[in-house]
Every structure is written in structure tokens, then in C-alpha cells.
Amino acid sequence: MAVIAVELAGRAYEVRIGGGLLANLATEAADFIRKDHICIVADENARRHLGEAIARSLADASVEARWFDVPSGEASKSWEGLARLTDWLLAQGVERGDHVFALGGGVVGDLTGFACAILKRGCGFVQLPTTLLAQVDSSVGGKTAINTPAGKNLIGAFHQPSLVLADLDALSTLPQRELRAGYAEVLKYGVLGDREFFDWLEDHASGVLSLDSRSPEEAVARSVSAKARIVAMDERETSGARALLNLGHTFGHALEAETGFGDRLLHGEAVALGMVLAARYSARRGLIALSEADRVTHAVDAAGLPAEISSLGMQCDGSVLTAHMLHDKKMDAGTLPFILLNAIGAAFVDHEVDLSEVAAFLDEQLQAH
Ligand code: GLY
Numbered sequence: 001m002a003v004i005a006v007e008l009a010g011r012a013y014e015v016r017i018g019g020g021l022l023a024n025l026a027t028e029a030a031d032f033i034r035k036d037h038i039c040i041v042a043d044e045n046a047r048r049h050l051g052e053a054i055a056r057s058l059a060d061a062s063v064e065a066r067w068f069d070v071p072s073g074e075a076s077k078s079w080e081g082l083a084r085l086t087d088w089l090l091a092q093g094v095e096r097g098d099h100v101f102a103l104g105g106g107v108v109g110d111l112t113g114f115a116c117a118i119l120k121r122g123c124g125f126v127q128l129p130t131t132l133l134a135q136v137d138s139s140v141g142g143k144t145a146i147n148t149p150a151g152k153n154l155i156g157a158f159h160q161p162s163l164v165l166a167d168l169d170a171l172s173t174l175p176q177r178e179l180r181a182g183y184a185e186v187l188k189y190g191v192l193g194d195r196e197f198f199d200w201l202e203d204h205a206s207g208v209l210s211l212d213s214r215s216p217e218e219a220v221a222r223s224v225s226a227k228a229r230i231v232a233m234d235e236r237e238t239s240g241a242r243a244l245l246n247l248g249h250t251f252g253h254a255l256e257a258e259t260g261f262g263d264r265l266l267h268g269e270a271v272a273l274g275m276v277l278a279a280r281y282s283a284r285r286g287l288i289a290l291s292e293a294d295r296v297t298h299a300v301d302a303a304g305l306p307a308e309i310s311s312l313g314m315q316c317d318g319s320v321l322t323a324h325m326l327h328d329k330k331m332d333a334g335t336l337p338f339i340l341l342n343a344i345g346a347a348f349v350d351h352e353v354d355l356s357e358v359a360a361f362l363d364e365q366l367q368a369h
Contacts, residue, residue: 002221021167026061032099037064043104049173099124105131106138113144117159130170132182136223181268195345248274257324272305318362
């Protein structure tokens with residue numbers, strides 16, 4: 001098992017990464033169980049696969065599991081979903097000193113985290129991420145939110161969990177496509193800040209994706225270490241350090257918006273394509289060699305992720321995509337920060353990007369191949 005500390009003054013917590021953590025939940029999370037029951041907010045699929053083992057571990061410790069099921073999918077991150085969840089938590093008598101458990105991917109983690117941020121002005125919560133994406137990204141760092149008709153994650157709060165248990169056994173319950181989508185965020189840590197990790201991933205992608213021996217633990221632990229370091233430096237995304245985690249997300253957001261934020265292009269797939277575009281745009285600006293951008297493309301393609309926007313079959317031009325970018329919540333004083341590359345492993349925030357130049361670049365990409 002790997003244990004990574006997120007060093008935040010007064011709110012430090014551990015991320016534990018390994019097998020069998022959920023089957024031993026009562027022991028692993030003993031410090032955060034103070035009653036004869038706990039409330040578990042669960043993605044319906046995660047509960048189907050993992051609920052029994054969790055309930056058994058708790059029953060052995062004479063703790064009752066009380067479940068709140070959340071339908072899979074972004075639609076659950078709504079005002080209605082939040083109201084239902086907070087009403088249920090209040091009915092269960094959750095107090096400020098209690099911890100609510102979130103079992104599932106980013107949807108359940110974001111929704112539960114936000115509910116816990118506002119329940120009685122804040123109660124504790126424990127993240128039990130079951131998707132690769134949630135294990136390496138959304139369960140760590142305290143960003144919580146719901147969606148509204150105006151956009152994704154526009155209503156939320158920073159609220160750190162007290163513990164994250166990333167059980168690698170849960171990954172074997174995921175469809176391959178979802179695993180690959182999560183892998184995009186793993187690759188992101190290499191591209192943005194750790195060239196050596198990127199090199200390692202070039203050799204170990206298939207081991208990670210086939211959940212082979214120790215590769216997944218190494219990949220998740222190195223990703224979480226990177227995220228923990230960045231979050232400790234810039235918890236509220238004010239200094240620019242945390243903004244680097246948005247590599248691939250500005251281009252990716254535009255692609256998700258154009259494809260309807262759904263199954264046609266999963267978030268991780270959009271991030272993968274967005275990273276390729278950020279690397280190619282960096283090459284076009286003369287910041288990196290084209291061969292470096294090609295390495296990023298190859299790493300994305302080798303993981304079975306989409307690497308060419310022309311493959312999405314979108315009937316739009318570049319200016320439609322840049323218009324989507326203007327609705328991005330990362331807009332700051334009228335400018336849109338782009339994460340670009342000075343090298344693989346050396347990303348930076350550029351506030352001066354000319355959107356008409358980006359639109360022209362996207363026109364070329366839409367027509368290529
Ligand atoms: N997912 C980006 C962040 O946590 O900052």
C-alpha cells in the first residue's frame with residue numbers, strides 16, 4: 001500500500017492506495033467512525049460491485065451501513081440531487097463531527113463533498129473513489145460542486161475530505177473505456193510536470209490499463225503525489241500552480257460542449273485530446289519541437305484514447321469551439337488562461353493567448369488526417 005499525505009495546515013489528510021481497502025473499511029476508516037452506523041452515498045454500480053464487501057467489513061465491527069444510492073451520470077449532480085441528499089443526511093441525524101462516506105466516481109464525490117460542505121455549515125467526509133479518474137484527480141484536493149443549466153461545476157465549494165481510500169481492486173469493475181478515460185488524467189501529470197513519469201508511462205501504459213501487477217499502484221501513487229504537492233502549494237487555485245492541473249481542459253471543455261457533455265466523448269477522452277491540442281498548439285507557437293508534440297499524441301493514441309479531433313465527426317469550425325471556451329468557468333478578468341508546454345514535464349499558464357489564432361489552429365486540426 002502507498003500512503004500519500006496532502007499537507008494542508010489544519011486539514012492534512014492521507015490518501016491510501018492499494019488493494020483490499022474497501023473490504024477492510026471498518027479498520028481503514030476506524031478513526032472516522034464514531035457511531036454504530038455510517039452513511040454511505042454510493043454510485044449504484046459501485047454499490048452493486050463493492051457494497052457487500054463493505055457491509056461485511058462494517059458488520060464485523062458492529063457498524064451498520066446506511067446507503068443512499070445515486071444514479072450513475074452527471075445528471076445526479078443537480079440542485080434536486082443535492083436537496084434529496086441533504087434531506088436524507090439530516091434525517092439520518094448526521095452531526096458536524098460525523099463523517100459521510102462517498103463511494104463511486106467524480107459525480108458521487110463532488111455531490112457528497114458539496115453536501116458535506118454545507119450540511120450544518122460543514123461536516124466531515126471520506127472519499128472512497130472507485131474509478132481511476134476519481135482516484136487520481138477528483139477525490140483529492142477538495143473541489144466539490146454540482147451542475148446547473150448554466151454549466152458544469154459552477155456551484156460548489158472547497159471542502160477537503162478527511163481521508164481518501166483508493167482501492168485498486170475497484171478498478172477491475174470498470175469498463176475498459178472508463179479506465180482509459182481515467183488514464184488520460186494520469187498521463188496529464190507526466191505531461192504537465194514530470195518528464196520522468198511520462199517516460200515511465202510510455203513503457204507501462206499497457207500494464208496500467210490491464211491492471212497488471214504493480215503498475216496501477218505506481219501510476220496512481222505518482223499521480224496522487226503530484227496532485228497532493230500542487231494542492232498543498234495552491235489549495236484555492238490562486239497562485240497559478242493548481243491551474244496547471246487544467247492542462248488539456250480548455251480545449252477539452254470546448255470539445256465536450258460541442259459533443260453535448262455525454263457518452264460521445266467522455267471527460268477523460270476530452271482531456272486526452274485537449275492535451276494533444278495543447279502540445280500541438282505549443283509546437284505551432286515554437287515553444288516545443290513538433291517531435292515533442294508527436295510524443296504526446298503517440299502516448300494518447302497508445303492508450304486507446306482519441307488523438308485526432310477530426311475523428312469526432314464534428315460539423316463545426318474552430319470559431320465555434322473557441323466560442324465554447326468563452327463559457328469556461330476558468331475565464332479570468334475577460335481572458336482565458338491556457339496551459340501550454342515549454343517541454344514535456346514543464347507546463348505553464350499563458351494569459352495572452354489570441355483566440356482567433358486558436359480558432360485558425362483548430363480549423364487546421366479539424367481538417368487534418
Ligand atoms: N481537477 C483539477 C483540480 O482539482 O484542480
